[in-house]
Amino acid sequence: MDMKFRIRRFNPEAEEGKRKPYWQEFTLTGVEETDRILELLHRIKWEQDGTLTLRRACAHGICGSDAMRINGVNKLACKVLAKDVGEKVQIEPILGLPVLKDLVVDMEPFFAHYKSVLPYFINNSPEPERERLQTQHDRELYDDTTKCILCACCTTSCPSYWANGEYVGPAAIVQAHRFIFDTRDEGAQERLDVLADPNGVWRCRTIYNCTPACPRGIQVTRAIGEVKLAIVRGSPEGVITEGAGEIAVSNS
Amino acid sequence: MTSLVYTITETLRYRGAIGQWSWVLHRITGLGVLLFLVLHVIDTSWAVFYPELYVRAIASYQSPLFTLGEFGLVACVVYHAYNGFRIALIDLRPKWWKHQQRAAYVVLAATAITLVPVFILMFSHVLHFYEDSPQVLGLIDVLKEQLPFVAGIALAVIAAVLFSAVTGLILGDKGGHARKGSKLERFWWSFMRISGVLIIPLVFGHLAMMHILQGVFDITAQTTVVGTPYINESATAVEFVGNRWGYIVGGIFIWRVYDFALLVLVTIHGFNGLRYVLTDYTMNSNLFRRASVYLATIGAVVLLVVGGAALFSTVPAGAIEEAEREVQLIYGESAGADSETEVLPTPAETAEAASGG
Numbered sequence: 001m002d003m004k005f006r007i008r009r010f011n012p013e014a015e016e017g018k019r020k021p022y023w024q025e026f027t028l029t030g031v032e033e034t035d036r037i038l039e040l041l042h043r044i045k046w047e048q049d050g051t052l053t054l055r056r057a058c059a060h061g062i063c064g065s066d067a068m069r070i071n072g073v074n075k076l077a078c079k080v081l082a083k084d085v086g087e088k089v090q091i092e093p094i095l096g097l098p099v100l101k102d103l104v105v106d107m108e109p110f111f112a113h114y115k116s117v118l119p120y121f122i123n124n125s126p127e128p129e130r131e132r133l134q135t136q137h138d139r140e141l142y143d144d145t146t147k148c149i150l151c152a153c154c155t156t157s158c159p160s161y162w163a164n165g166e167y168v169g170p171a172a173i174v175q176a177h178r179f180i181f182d183t184r185d186e187g188a189q190e191r192l193d194v195l196a197d198p199n200g201v202w203r204c205r206t207i208y209n210c211t212p213a214c215p216r217g218i219q220v221t222r223a224i225g226e227v228k229l230a231i232v233r234g235s236p237e238g239v240i241t242e243g244a245g246e247i248a249v250s251n252s
Numbered sequence: 253m254t255s256l257v258y259t260i261t262e263t264l265r266y267r268g269a270i271g272q273w274s275w276v277l278h279r280i281t282g283l284g285v286l287l288f289l290v291l292h293v294i295d296t297s298w299a300v301f302y303p304e305l306y307v308r309a310i311a312s313y314q315s316p317l318f319t320l321g322e323f324g325l326v327a328c329v330v331y332h333a334y335n336g337f338r339i340a341l342i343d344l345r346p347k348w349w350k351h352q353q354r355a356a357y358v359v360l361a362a363t364a365i366t367l368v369p370v371f372i373l374m375f376s377h378v379l380h381f382y383e384d385s386p387q388v389l390g391l392i393d394v395l396k397e398q399l400p401f402v403a404g405i406a407l408a409v410i411a412a413v414l415f416s417a418v419t420g421l422i423l424g425d426k427g428g429h430a431r432k433g434s435k436l437e438r439f440w441w442s443f444m445r446i447s448g449v450l451i452i453p454l455v456f457g458h459l460a461m462m463h464i465l466q467g468v469f470d471i472t473a474q475t476t477v478v479g480t481p482y483i484n485e486s487a488t489a490v491e492f493v494g495n496r497w498g499y500i501v502g503g504i505f506i507w508r509v510y511d512f513a514l515l516v517l518v519t520i521h522g523f524n525g526l527r528y529v530l531t532d533y534t535m536n537s538n539l540f541r542r543a544s545v546y547l548a549t550i551g552a553v554v555l556l557v558v559g560g561a562a563l564f565s566t567v568p569a570g571a572i573e574e575a576e577r578e579v580q581l582i583y584g585e586s587a588g589a590d591s592e593t594e595v596l597p598t599p600a601e602t603a604e605a606a607s608g609g
Contacts, residue, residue, distance in 0.1 A: 159262075207271050222347060
């Protein structure tokens with residue numbers, strides 16, 4: 001089948017006065033239904049316009065580097081098939097981060113928020129002889145948020161983040177959630193203090209754009225809600241009574 | 253400002269699910285209700301402080317423009333209440349997220365279902381009022397009556413920006429920003445949800461009394477005042493308010509307590525909501541971010557002081573006569589002359605009716 005692409009372009013090196021984002025259309029022939037959007041973008045770059053710029057690495061939905069707005073919604077280009085979008089597709093960079101060139105955005109502000117929530121294991125008590133143990137139930141509580149690949153699909157789908165880049169954003173809260181609700185970790189209070197800031201969890205207006213945007217199926221808004229409740233209660237204890245459920249199924 | 257424009261255009265372009273539109277509607281309806289709240293609290297306080305102004309305000313409310321606005325107001329309140337309840341519920345139980353999409357549609361459907369009978373009843377009041385070809389204030393006069401509010405709001409905005417500029421000069425760019433480790437935002441988050449849920453029965457009761465069982469037209473009718481056993485003998489808005497606020501059950505001024513609870517909860521909820529909306533889009537500018545906080549504070553304080561003062565005062569003696577004179581002034585001496593178009597009774601007729609009954 002033939003497929004029409006409408007792509008948002010931006011060239012920072014264009015001469016003065018022409019340095020504005022614009023739309024460009026491409027037509028591809030012989031597209032298979034099962035072709036991924038990422039492959040088709042490659043075809044455009046390789047066969048039609050070598051200047052088309054995008055970011056990708058693993059091309060299998062693991063590295064999280066090819067997040068873009070496909071037909072108005074944030075997706076990973078490597079996880080969307082031609083049959084998912086039909087014969088016309090519109091592709092733009094994700095929102096709320098500075099566009100460097102074409103579909104490539106500056107991820108530094110995103111990673112700065114990620115770092116601000118102390119996204120690493122904190123435990124200063126003496127090391128036990130063997131590993132730190134945890135029950136299956138306790139492991140399930142935060143299983144969902146371990147799946148994050150930092151692609152920024154959720155954060156850049158959030159109207160609160162579009163309005164205000166100082167908002168820490170869904171992805172950083174998901175990453176914080178992964179450690180806050182880990183019973184072996186001792187840094188929960190520190191993270192809750194960071195997220196209790198006006199630009200922490202409170203900018204979340206429970207809009208739910210982030211949840212369907214996540215290519216990993218993480219229940220993002222739920223995770224944010226649980227962090228809010230942990231802040232309100234002053235402790236993560238007892239906030240989550242049951243995990244997201246998927247691990248329970250795969251374990252049994 | 254660029255932040256607001258960017259968010260609006262991209263919200264229109266991003267194909268988010270229904271939750272995104274629920275959020276847009278929640279903000280619009282919230283701001284709509286807040287705008288009316290400002291007019292309403294200040295207007296109603298005039299029943300005590302400036303009876304003649306209150307008469308003019310109610311005359312405005314009985315004009316077609318405000319009738320249209322009244323339907324919009326009720327729709328805004330109902331949607332905001334239902335959607336707010338959905339948000340409060342899901343924020344309390346994040347694991348119910350799977351139901352949020354359906355819940356958002358249920359909110360829309362429930363709003364529509366509620367509004368059908370409500371609008372029919374409200375419209376029957378409108379029809380009943382226009383049956384007698386009453387005298388209503390012209391559009392220009394109605395708009396003129398609103399000029400003081402436009403001026404007042406503009407003044408509050410200017411004051412907030414000026415105050416923000418001054419604090420910026422004194423404190424540098426730190427003023428108005430919550431300190432690190434501040435628990436303030438956490439308090440507001442809980443307050444919005446708790447107050448929101450408490451407001452729902454209060455505001456629905458208030459709407460039922462003032463817009464459905466009786467309408468704004470009954471405020472100047474010689475009928476029993478809703479929620480009291482008294483009859484509005486003079487058929488003036490001032491006596492209506494006086495009767496309600498004067499009604500005592502078991503030693504308690506029940507409608508004053510009711511109105512005070514509503515005033516405090518709605519004002520603080522509404523202006524904190526305004527702060528949320530404004531600060532979301534002014535984070536890039538220290539000047540306007542601080543000004544947003546000040547504006548919300550000024551608004552809340554003014555409304556609480558004015559509304560509270562009115563609730564703790566009594567309608568002064570002679571206010572009803574003043575109101576009656578004002579009615580004559582607005583609608584002219586001919587108001588009672590033509591018996592066919594007569595709707596607002598002249599004081600003489602009122603006295604007659606009173607002595608007769």
